[in-house]
Amino acid sequence: MTTTPGRIGHFFERRQILKAGAGLALLPFAGAAVAGEGRRGGTLTIANLGEPRTLVPLLDTNTQTRNISTKVVEGLLTYDAQFTPRPLLATAWKVSPDGLEYAFTLRSGVKWHDGADFTAADVAFSLRALQKVGPRGRISFANIERIETPDALTVVVRLSRPTPYFLKALSAAESPIVARHTYPTGDLDSSPNNNAPIGTGPFVFEEWKRGSHISLRRNPSYWRPDRPYLDRVVVKFIADPASASVALETGEADVSGSISLPDLARLTQNGKLRLLSQRDAYLNNAEVLEFNLDNPYLANRAVRHAIAHAIDRDFIRKWIYYGEADPIRSPIPQVLPDYVEPSAFDFPFNIDQANRLLDEAGIRRGSGGIRFAVKLTFIPGAAFKATADYLRSALARIAIRVDVVEGDLGLFIKRVYYDHDFDLNINGLGLLFDPTVGVQRIYWSDGIKNPLPYVNAAHYNNPQVDDLFRQAGIESDEGRRAKQFRDIQKIVSEDLPALPLVALRTTVVSNARVHDLYNSVDLTAGDFSDVWLE
Numbered sequence: 001m002t003t004t005p006g007r008i009g010h011f012f013e014r015r016q017i018l019k020a021g022a023g024l025a026l027l028p029f030a031g032a033a034v035a036g037e038g039r040r041g042g043t044l045t046i047a048n049l050g051e052p053r054t055l056v057p058l059l060d061t062n063t064q065t066r067n068i069s070t071k072v073v074e075g076l077l078t079y080d081a082q083f084t085p086r087p088l089l090a091t092a093w094k095v096s097p098d099g100l101e102y103a104f105t106l107r108s109g110v111k112w113h114d115g116a117d118f119t120a121a122d123v124a125f126s127l128r129a130l131q132k133v134g135p136r137g138r139i140s141f142a143n144i145e146r147i148e149t150p151d152a153l154t155v156v157v158r159l160s161r162p163t164p165y166f167l168k169a170l171s172a173a174e175s176p177i178v179a180r181h182t183y184p185t186g187d188l189d190s191s192p193n194n195n196a197p198i199g200t201g202p203f204v205f206e207e208w209k210r211g212s213h214i215s216l217r218r219n220p221s222y223w224r225p226d227r228p229y230l231d232r233v234v235v236k237f238i239a240d241p242a243s244a245s246v247a248l249e250t251g252e253a254d255v256s257g258s259i260s261l262p263d264l265a266r267l268t269q270n271g272k273l274r275l276l277s278q279r280d281a282y283l284n285n286a287e288v289l290e291f292n293l294d295n296p297y298l299a300n301r302a303v304r305h306a307i308a309h310a311i312d313r314d315f316i317r318k319w320i321y322y323g324e325a326d327p328i329r330s331p332i333p334q335v336l337p338d339y340v341e342p343s344a345f346d347f348p349f350n351i352d353q354a355n356r357l358l359d360e361a362g363i364r365r366g367s368g369g370i371r372f373a374v375k376l377t378f379i380p381g382a383a384f385k386a387t388a389d390y391l392r393s394a395l396a397r398i399a400i401r402v403d404v405v406e407g408d409l410g411l412f413i414k415r416v417y418y419d420h421d422f423d424l425n426i427n428g429l430g431l432l433f434d435p436t437v438g439v440q441r442i443y444w445s446d447g448i449k450n451p452l453p454y455v456n457a458a459h460y461n462n463p464q465v466d467d468l469f470r471q472a473g474i475e476s477d478e479g480r481r482a483k484q485f486r487d488i489q490k491i492v493s494e495d496l497p498a499l500p501l502v503a504l505r506t507t508v509v510s511n512a513r514v515h516d517l518y519n520s521v522d523l524t525a526g527d528f529s530d531v532w533l534e
Contacts, residue, residue: 038229040229041231044232046255048237048256049240055072055196058178060135063524067525069176070526072204072205073178074177076170077167079522083281089107092104099476106119107153110200110223112179113219118179119153120149120155123155126180127147127157132188135455136169139473140436141169144159164481174437177200179193203217203230204218206232215232215234228528233528240382241260245263245267254514255514259509279326279503280521280522287427287500289391290426306361310354311349313327329345330345331431331500332489336434336435341490345489351398354398358371370401373400375421376388378425379409379426380408380412384426420459422457435472442456447459462495465491469488506524
């Protein structure tokens with residue numbers, strides 16, 4: 001199969017926008033500009049709660065990193081709303097009949113921000129790096145056998161086994177292409193490029209003032225000569241959601257995804273600010289409760305089932321997320337309906353059933369009426385903190401004392417994945433565009449001996465599940481692959497190392513003068529090349 005040049009456009013609102021440079025044709029996407037409306041100039045200011053650990057998602061795929069990185073660093077491909085690949089740094093590709101060889105033609109004339117030429121060697125280096133250390137790349141690219149670069153603009157990837165999701169894993173946010181010369185020693189963890197990235201994207205990294213802001217400036221040599229429209233992008237770090245609301249109301253910020261959900265109606269009632277709320281069909285983010293199976297109480301499956309019955313997931317959706325979240329049963333996203341097992345994860349809210357399960361397991365109430373105590377960690381975020389507080393109250397009804405432990409993102413990752421110092425954990429996980437990439441890591445036993453962020457916090461180990469994931473990861477027959485995923489869900493629903501709580505939406509409040517904020521299926525992880533200001 002050979003692609004034709006094209007580029008993802010805008011997802012929901014209006015119509016095809018003005019002609020794109022270098023052979024790009026833009027498709028309908030959110031809030032797209034009518035031809036001629038795009039306006040050069042201005043600074044887009046974003047108010048963001050929390051600060052990323054790094055600016056290149058090689059070793060850390062946290063959303064805060066991805067959402068900034070993708071304005072600077074690009075991927076081989078981008079995608080429309082149906083996951084159809086579109087050209088970005090690769091302009092065309094061919095797949096061999098056996099599905100084992102992918103040949104990419106790269107865009108010519110592209111320069112790194114330091115003036116060096118972008119070449120096939122950079123792509124080969126990046127894919128190898130992601131295969132080696134990427135929290136998801138170790139799965140996405142596990143089957144890469146060799147990478148050939150017959151010339152500066154051709155990359156041939158040879159796989160050891162079929163990889164049905166391979167073409168979907170090449171976005172800027174998921175698989176960033178980095179400059180090989182910025183990692184001269186091959187040390188992926190300590191390169192200055194991780195915090196001051198040199199990319200090929202529409203914006204050039206300018207400054208990261210810790211605790212204050214990150215600023216990016218327009219790339220005057222971008223390969224789309226009429227983009228970007230903006231002169232600068234500034235991401236300001238704020239202390240709390242209330243500060244984000246104030247920044248939007250005063251005009252100090254143009255956009256924020258860090259708004260306190262109770263403020264949404266008030267902020268958007270006068271028309272000067274507008275709400276964008278939808279599922280990110282590429283990331284498919286979800287709030288998930290993970291059980292530390294090394295805890296002797298939580299190692300008992302009946303205890304995990306009891307806790308699941310004690311949680312009112314609809315309460316979380318309606319009252320913690322103010323309706324700006326969606327019901328979820330399975331960790332496999334509803335956008336992949338053929339893979340979803342509808343009978344799995346059936347744990348209706350039932351306090352009596354929860355107490356009965358604990359009693360039958362022989363876990364009686366002790367002094368003070370408490371059965372046992374657990375330490376609950378949560379990934380930083382106001383809604384995750386609210387869920388933690390709710391779980392403290394909910395589990396008290398079945399005589400489990402919950403001690404909530406707070407910390408910043410770096411401490412959270414160390415505590416959960418490296419020290420394994422928790423009992424229950426509320427996580428925000430991208431379930432992603434394919435279960436092999438997004439869901440397998442929740443259950444993959446390799447994460448026990450090779451700890452990485454967002455991989456198997458529970459320390460779940462089931463060889464049957466591992467084997468089914470391995471089969472599904474190379475299965476080219478969609479019917480068989482769907483059955484493998486449904487079988488997995490039946491098993492992990494019973495074993496329950498993790499309980500999906502709600503499906504998360506990307507919820508952003510934007511000044512009405514901001515147009516074309518999204519230009520890719522992964523929403524805020526788009527590149528902002530089409531954003532313009534009235």
